[in-house]
Amino acid sequence: MRLRVFFWLAVAIILAVVIFPILWIYLASFKTHADIYALGVMKVFVFSPTLANYEELFTGTTFFLEIRNTAIIAVASTALVMVVSLPAAYGFARWNTGGGMLLFTTISTRMFPPAVAAIPFFFAFKALGLLDTHIGLTLLYLYFNMSFATFLLFGFFREIPRELEDAAMVDGYGRFVIFRKIIFPLVGPGAAITAVFCLVWAWNEFFFASIFTRITARVISPALPIWVGAGKINWGPMMAAVGLSILPTLVAAWFMQRYIVRGLTFGAVKG
């Protein structure tokens, strides 16, 4: 009995530690500046809610433009990643294209210092007029997510038995038809999981976004710290922006819970 009490107490503490900071975002977004700075632990929950922060966010900034830009760039880059990664991962899983070296090169780009790509592309994009455009950031996110997607899909493709293809070969189907009609539907769920991960990472990405977008194509992540001014931080609207911008990723995390471990370990651990 005491063990059970201890168990549920531990669970409650863990849950509180995890959930409270997220809950805090939404609490703070409904508080006035004075309430945020109010002293006394009880003041955390006892305050008169206000919508002023959201009003300031919606009327005073380009929040909706930024959300729209983020969505466009995340979706476009994820689509491109799929075009590149699906066939490549299939090739790696079936024929070990390039004898492991190519797959290693691909995965190692995930660990590349972002500056290695950011420095040359900043000047290349400047010359091509791609700075602060949707296309520019989409291309960078293609690079950013491609290695991860290829490796994760590689794991999914490996689970499809080779016999299926052999049978189709015997029936006289060509390689491309087999890929399109037999392999692709089977890897569909895996591809969907991979795509959601790419979407989330494109949504959250900050470093490239802060360098390669300024006004017209600015995405949401570089727009969050703008409330940090010299000497004064405007917490209310910032928490409103943070709260709204993380909503899609919270939803994704909730629905992807069975696959998060698998995705984050590049398919190595099936949670």
Place this chain on the structure above:
Amino acid sequence: MTVHIDEAETGVVQFQRRRTFWEVMTSEKYFKWTLAIPLLLVLAIFMFYPMFYCLYHSFQESLIAQPSFFIGWENYRAALHDPLLWNALGNTFHILVMCIAAELVIGMAIALLFNREFRGQNSMRGLILLPLLVSPLAMSLTWSLLLQLDAGLVNQILVAIGIPKVHWFSKDFGIYSVALITIWQWFPFSVFVLLAGLKSLPRDTFEAAKVDGASSWYTFRRLTLPMLLPLMMIIILLRVMWLIRLYDPIYGTMKYTTEAETLDLFINRIAFSYFDIGLGSTLALLSLFITIIISAILFRYLMKALGAIK
């Protein structure tokens, strides 16, 4: 493949239909390379071009709006003699060790706690996994509110229970706060990787140990830990991979404090605040060198776990 002549053998001239481009591309021999074409293109543009660009500029004195010129190994010498580089490397390493150690210990403890059937375990799992996919920048901004000196909730609680306030984002304490934020966001990862490992352990071995009268600590140390070692290795390597690139949490909480800089913050300051492209490229390449070694080890472990190599 063009006209195929087999005159010598058969004495007849055989004409084979010229294969279309599409047929060649999807033939058994070339299809695997056809599949890799988009990937190879992306790699050529986004990997090899930047690498050569950085390599070239690392030997140049290259500041923005000035003609660049060759200076040999001068950038490398300057980089390695820069105390701020060693400070940044030290901070990165420091945070890395703290985070991984804490995440493994916390993760193991909670995984052992959760390794049973209990009511509401699925919703629990969902709630605890939430931080993993949330933007680290957004969370670090939230934490900088929670860890504020006077009005921050954490300090208020500390004061209420009689502990003096902590200067969370001071020069010296900053990296610990950053580590704390990062641990908060990532401990669920270790929990659920290790939990997946615990659930897949062979049951009879543990029953046999119980029958033999082994204590639970002995079982844990001699059976559970060694069996989970490959998974812990994967956690460590993946975390190294992410932590070595740590950028957002520090930017979100203390971007103006060079004392708490990590490797990437330092490189980006040189390259994009000072626009010293030569030195920036050099630093990026040095950082690349470190990460390639780590990714080679990580790659072997991942392939082993996927069963792709023995």
